[in-house]
Amino acid sequence: MKPTLQRPFVPLIEGASRPVVSPIMPSVVYASDSPDALDAQYEGWVQGHTYAREGHPNADLLAARIDALEGMENGLVVGSGMAAVTAVLMGLCKAGDHVVGGNQLYGRSLRLMAEDLPRLGIETSLADPCDVDSIEAALRPETSMVLIEVVSNPTLRVADLDGIAALCKARGVLLVVDNTFTTPAAIRPEEHGADIVLHSVTKLLAGHSDVTLGWVAAKDPDLAARMRVFAVTTGLTASPFDCWLAERGLATFALRFDRTQQTAQRLSAHLASQPGVKRVLYPTRADHPDAARAQGLLKGQGCNMVSFEIEGGRAAANAFAKGASGIAFAPTLGDVGTTLSHPASSSHRALTPEGRAEIGITEGFFRVSVGLEEPEALLACFDDGLAAARAV
Ligand SMILES: Cc1ncc(COP(=O)(O)O)c(C=O)c1O
Numbered sequence: 001m002k003p004t005l006q007r008p009f010v011p012l013i014e015g016a017s018r019p020v021v022s023p024i025m026p027s028v029v030y031a032s033d034s035p036d037a038l039d040a041q042y043e044g045w046v047q048g049h050t051y052a053r054e055g056h057p058n059a060d061l062l063a064a065r066i067d068a069l070e071g072m073e074n075g076l077v078v079g080s081g082m083a084a085v086t087a088v089l090m091g092l093c094k095a096g097d098h099v100v101g102g103n104q105l106y107g108r109s110l111r112l113m114a115e116d117l118p119r120l121g122i123e124t125s126l127a128d129p130c131d132v133d134s135i136e137a138a139l140r141p142e143t144s145m146v147l148i149e150v151v152s153n154p155t156l157r158v159a160d161l162d163g164i165a166a167l168c169k170a171r172g173v174l175l176v177v178d179n180t181f182t183t184p185a186a187i188r189p190e191e192h193g194a195d196i197v198l199h200s201v202t203k204l205l206a207g208h209s210d211v212t213l214g215w216v217a218a219k220d221p222d223l224a225a226r227m228r229v230f231a232v233t234t235g236l237t238a239s240p241f242d243c244w245l246a247e248r249g250l251a252t253f254a255l256r257f258d259r260t261q262q263t264a265q266r267l268s269a270h271l272a273s274q275p276g277v278k279r280v281l282y283p284t285r286a287d288h289p290d291a292a293r294a295q296g297l298l299k300g301q302g303c304n305m306v307s308f309e310i311e312g313g314r315a316a317a318n319a320f321a322k323g324a325s326g327i328a329f330a331p332t333l334g335d336v337g338t339t340l341s342h343p344a345s346s347s348h349r350a351l352t353p354e355g356r357a358e359i360g361i362t363e364g365f366f367r368v369s370v371g372l373e374e375p376e377a378l379l380a381c382f383d384d385g386l387a388a389a390r391a392v
Pocket residue numbers: 080081082083106149153178180181199200201202203212213214
């Protein structure tokens with residue numbers, strides 16, 4: 001009998017009905033009919049896949065869904081939020097360029113700017129995205145891009161997005177916006193003048209803390225193509241299974257966003273009324289330092305994040321985390337379950353106490369990512385934590 005080296009091709013099941021859920025397509029390679037057929041694919045005359053690192057159907061399906069949410073095209077799905085940041089900064093900047101970043105960017109983005117870009121001959125500066133004059137003062141003739149987040153982590157300050165977009169446009173500088181915290185349910189940065197938008201899909205979009213992914217899209221198709229080539233060459237691309245899981249998570253994103261931001265508003269009001277709580281940061285609160293801007297930009301929406309500070313320093317913070325035992329003490333966000341993080345001992349531990357104090361992070365400062373729990377039960381967990389902290 002003639003040996004069969006090739007596995008039989010399995011077509012999608014044919015019949016009078018069809019699946020309602022995307023299939024997972026884990027194939028690493030895709031077979032073509034002939035060298036001519038392969039040429040046609042590589043030249044882009046016909047659609048098709050060749051090798052999973054270069055792209056695969058599950059990444060395409062997920063990218064199309066996030067593109068639709070952000071109102072953008074040609075989005076690229078990559079293996080993490082940091083892979084998306086890397087695709088932008090390293091895929092588009094060259095030695096001699098200068099990049100300005102918001103001074104409260106996600107910690108690893110700050111690290112990429114402080115350590116890796118300078119090593120490659122790309123200079124960086126940080127500036128305050130709540131103050132357009134601070135960004136303007138940081139611009140140089142060789143500045144090629146400005147990277148900001150709309151709502152900063154963990155102090156939830158709101159960037160002057162419209163002001164910075166106008167400045168970048170006037171100066172011919174690309175504006176890159178990390179929309180992870182705010183999500184397209186609250187704001188579409190492209191409609192405010194962003195040239196490039198990115199996400200850690202790991203967080204609210206996928207929403208279940210079971211997948212690490214990123215997404216990035218550029219208005220200019222040439223920039224999008226350059227990031228894609230860089231991501232494929234450096235292997236930043238994502239696995240089919242992760243894309244499939246994220247697509248499933250995304251199906252409930254709008255519902256999760258609504259519910260968690262409603263609970264977050266309620267939690268912020270509750271915390272503010274409790275003894276032992278020094279301050280509460282939430283963008284829709286009247287006492288938030290950027291309340292007016294948040295109202296205009298986010299159109300009355302908040303986010304699922306609440307930050308607050310308790311009295312009593314590290315000892316009270318330890319007691320709070322232990323006392324609020326129903327809440328996972330874990331440095332992530334966007335999960336279906338509420339998570340609590342303590343920036344002084346996690347995301348901002350590399351800063352000196354003085355450096356942390358400058359941005360308002362003390363030993364009593366916590367950041368909450370609100371999940372889908374029944375709100376009353378959640379508030380009761382916080383009350384338990386606060387009672388424990390007050391007893392110290
Ligand atoms: C605002 C923001 N951007 C990017 C990232 C990086 O995402 P990932 O952990 O998926 O690499 C994070 C992670 O927490 C984040 O909070």
